Amino acid sequence: MGGNLDVLHQRALDVPMQVVPWRLLNERGIQLILRRDDLIDPHQSGNKFYKLFYNLQAASQSGVGQLLSFGGTYSNHLYALAAAGHAAGIRTVGVVRGERPANLSPTLKDAEAWGMQLCFISRAEYRAGAEALRGRLRDAYGDFLLVPEGGANLDGARGAAVIGWAIAASLENEFDAVCVPCGTGSTLAGIASALPAGKPAIGFSVLKGAGNLGRDIAQVHQACLSLRSHLLLSYPDVASGAPWRLINGYHAGGYARKLPPMLVRFWRDFEAETGIFLDPVYSLKMFWGMAQLAAQGYWKPGTRLVAVHTGGLQGRRGFPAPSV
Numbered sequence: 001m002g003g004n005l006d007v008l009h010q011r012a013l014d015v016p017m018q019v020v021p022w023r024l025l026n027e028r029g030i031q032l033i034l035r036r037d038d039l040i041d042p043h044q045s046g047n048k049f050y051k052l053f054y055n056l057q058a059a060s061q062s063g064v065g066q067l068l069s070f071g072g073t074y075s076n077h078l079y080a081l082a083a084a085g086h087a088a089g090i091r092t093v094g095v096v097r098g099e100r101p102a103n104l105s106p107t108l109k110d111a112e113a114w115g116m117q118l119c120f121i122s123r124a125e126y127r128a129g130a131e132a133l134r135g136r137l138r139d140a141y142g143d144f145l146l147v148p149e150g151g152a153n154l155d156g157a158r159g160a161a162v163i164g165w166a167i168a169a170s171l172e173n174e175f176d177a178v179c180v181p182c183g184t185g186s187t188l189a190g191i192a193s194a195l196p197a198g199k200p201a202i203g204f205s206v207l208k209g210a211g212n213l214g215r216d217i218a219q220v221h222q223a224c225l226s227l228r229s230h231l232l233l234s235y236p237d238v239a240s241g242a243p244w245r246l247i248n249g250y251h252a253g254g255y256a257r258k259l260p261p262m263l264v265r266f267w268r269d270f271e272a273e274t275g276i277f278l279d280p281v282y283s284l285k286m287f288w289g290m291a292q293l294a295a296q297g298y299w300k301p302g303t304r305l306v307a308v309h310t311g312g313l314q315g316r317r318g319f320p321a322p323s324v
């Protein structure tokens with residue numbers, strides 16, 4: 001793997017991986033190795049650091065110097081984009097659905113403080129999609145590179161692939177599968193493309209009604225595999241990357257919905273037992289799904305699972321704390 005690692009690969013290797021005792025897996029003979037990508041950066045936490053890295057690089061190398069993207073009131077993606085742009089000297093525009101509220105959410109307040117220009121648009125316009133708005137946004141903000149909501153483009157997935165690469169590089173064969181929460185699924189697709197064959201990546205969807213998610217993931221996974229041969233870095237010697245699976249049953253009502261009391265209890269118990277904080281929209285649902293699958297005998301005793309903590313803890317500010 002030599003001396004030609006870029007900053008992203010370096011940073012990824014420095015992320016702690018820790019064996020975390022957790023009764024619900026351990027009593028079934030399953031080991032949990034937690035990859036603490038929530039610690040990779042204080043503000044661009046978790047998978048968004050990876051998904052934005054090559055997008056930022058494209059903005060500076062192309063000379064455009066500005067990234068525009070989309071998100072909601074508590075968007076981890078806009079938050080990370082604002083912080084990343086601030087750190088890298090790239091201008092950022094965040095397009096948010098709905099009216100500008102009298103009081104901004106803490107997420108958007110921070111984003112604005114980092115210099116992100118916020119543009120509020122109606123829900124109908126938002127639904128019409130990025131391309132329909134492009135001309136108007138260009139008139140208002142000048143030239144920009146457009147990053148889809150959630151950072152879900154190929155540069156995003158290619159960045160996320162570095163998570164898979166770092167897992168394989170640091171654990172070699174000492175793991176059996178990698179678990180990750182899924183929104184757009186580009187993190188799952190990227191990770192799977194960089195894992196050795198036989199070490200599947202398992203995504204837990206937080207969306208109700210996954211629609212075309214599986215098809216989209218398959219496409220991005222393929223695209224990452226074709227890109228990989230052009231990269232300078234040596235990836236594990238596999239032709240096809242790892243298979244991936246999408247688990248759909250644990251969205252608990254859908255994206256960012258109010259949590260059922262049972263899940264709030266699970267959240268509180270997990271944090272009390274492990275000392276690891278979870279975000280309520282993504283990682284909580286992954287761990288909940290992992291506990292359910294383990295209880296159903298989905299994994300054999302002796303299985304070593306890597307779980308990716310994708311961060312997003314700033315989003316806790318939009319939810320009642322689990323301990324109340």
Ligand SMILES: *Cc1c(COP(=O)(O)O)cnc(C)c1O
Pocket residue numbers: 046047048076077150152181182183184185186187188279282283310311312313
């Ligand atoms: C955005 C996000 C995800 C989802 O990533 P995708 O690549 O869209 O699947 C998962 N976890 C956290 C904490 C996130 O902020």
